[in-house]
Amino acid sequence: MAHPDPTAPGLDQAARLATVTARFDTDGLILLGTFGSESRPGAILRLPDGDTRRVTTGDTVGDMTVQAISDGKVVIETSGRVSTLVSPGDADRPRRGMPHHGQGR
Numbered sequence: 001m002a003h004p005d006p007t008a009p010g011l012d013q014a015a016r017l018a019t020v021t022a023r024f025d026t027d028g029l030i031l032l033g034t035f036g037s038e039s040r041p042g043a044i045l046r047l048p049d050g051d052t053r054r055v056t057t058g059d060t061v062g063d064m065t066v067q068a069i070s071d072g073k074v075v076i077e078t079s080g081r082v083s084t085l086v087s088p089g090d091a092d093r094p095r096r097g098m099p100h101h102g103q104g105r
Contacts (some may be wrong), residue, residue, distance in 0.1 A: 029064075031074050031085035041069035045085070 030046040042056050043066070055074075059066045067082065068075040074085045 029076075029085065031072075031087050033087055034069055034072055034074065036069075043069050043074045045074070 028048060032044040032046055032052065034041060034043045036042040036056075040056070042054060045053050045055055045061065047053055047061065053061055055061060055066050055069075057066055057069055064076045064078040066074060067077050072087045076083050076085060
C-alpha cells in the first residue's frame with residue numbers, strides 16, 4: 001500500500017481550494033454550471049424561485065429561451081433582449097474544452 005504524500009493538501013485544505021465563494025443576487029436567475037460536449041452542451045440554472053433546472057440550447061424556461069451554451073456561460077433571450085449568464089467564480093477562469101457556441105468563434 002502506498003503511503004500518503006505528506007506535501008499533498010489535506011481534505012480540509014483541498015475543500016477550501018476547490019470552493020468558490022461568490023456573491024450574487026439570490027432573487028435572480030443564476031448559472032450554476034455547464035457540462036456536456038461541444039455537440040451537446042448543457043447547463044444547470046438556479047431559477048428565481050430557488051428550483052434548479054437542467055437545460056440545453058433551445059430550451060424555454062418561463063419567458064426565456066436558451067440561445068447558446070459554452071464553457072461557463074449561457075446566452076439567453078427574454079422578450080427580445082439577449083443576456084449572458086456566467087457561473088459564479090468562473091469569469092476569470094481560463095477556458096478549455098467546449099468552444100463558444102452561437103457567437104461565431
